[in-house]
Amino acid sequence: MTRTPVNVTVTGAAGQIGYALLFRIASGHLLGADVPVRLRLLEIPQGLKAAEGTAMELDDAAFPLLRGIDITDDPNAAFDGANVALLVGARPRTKGMERGDLLSANGGIFKPQGKAINDHAADDIKVLVVGNPANTNALIAQSAAPDVPAERFTAMTRLDHNRAIAQLAKRTGAAVSDIKRVTIWGNHSATQYPDIFHAEVAGKNAAEVVNDEQWLADTFIPTVAKRGAAIIEARGASSAASAASAALDHVHTWVNGTADGDWTSMGIVSDGSYGVPAGLISSFPVTTKDGSYEIVQGLDINEFSRPRIDASVKELEEERAAVRELGLI
């Protein structure tokens, strides 16, 4: 049976994440090994030539699943009929900056893109915002798209989720595949809270396996939360291949479902669960099935976790107030 190609729009296609992302989308890692895709690449005028070069390389790879590439600097054309939109295009931070410092530089990108998605995307559009500050940029785009169900706008905390798994695997000597139910709460920023109290290492409670609250507070949490800055310090540029990999994981899990007994972390519009004010885009533990997701309910939030979740949520409220002030929502 010939399947209709899925339209995947990628913004910032000529950037470093774009370069790491596009070839893997075209080889089936975003949606599945049997799902053909048509790529729509959105760039600013200065990025168009480089995007064309990347498109030439995509052609040269002769991916059987790739059914076409369009390149444009017009958001209305880029999102026309889009089924999946990866909003990557934005300035990355450099040494010494926090991600929130990018709000005024990048926030303005997401309002017109949200409107273009509202006016032109397909009815089943799913949006992932990668460009920083990702949660609040997702809020800006979502606010500009009143006709699209709010839950279709998500922000990427999967990179943090994967980082937490990797650090926990290192500490415990377990395989990455033996680690389940890690949660990232809050903002994709240094205030995020990677929570292992409900996580499992080879079927055992992770916090009990680690049994070292000081390691959690002084090593694990800051290592995960400040990993982006550590990568910038080491590479001289912000994470790219790991970010692209996490973006693929995010959408693949959203579309194809979480494994039984496991969950993932996604920045999503809060419904008020766990005391996170409704409407903020905050990271939660979620299960996914048939292209939809649900917040994992009923987790006990202990005294160690509560203030850490609250601190990150407070930062999201401050970012929301700042973009209101800028007229972006």
Ligand code: NAD
């Ligand atoms: P980059 O500078 O290499 O590429 C960004 C690209 O976006 C450039 O080609 C630029 O021309 C393009 N661009 C700028 N404005 C645009 C617009 N309005 N429309 C379309 N394209 C536009 O940056 P990068 O390293 O690829 O990072 C991109 C973003 O992703 C940054 O904001 C970075 O901080 C963020 N990021 C987020 C995560 C996460 O976990 N959420 C991880 C890594 C990076």
Ligand code: LMR
């Ligand atoms: C990351 O987490 O690596 C990205 O958000 C880039 C950054 O600025 O930290």
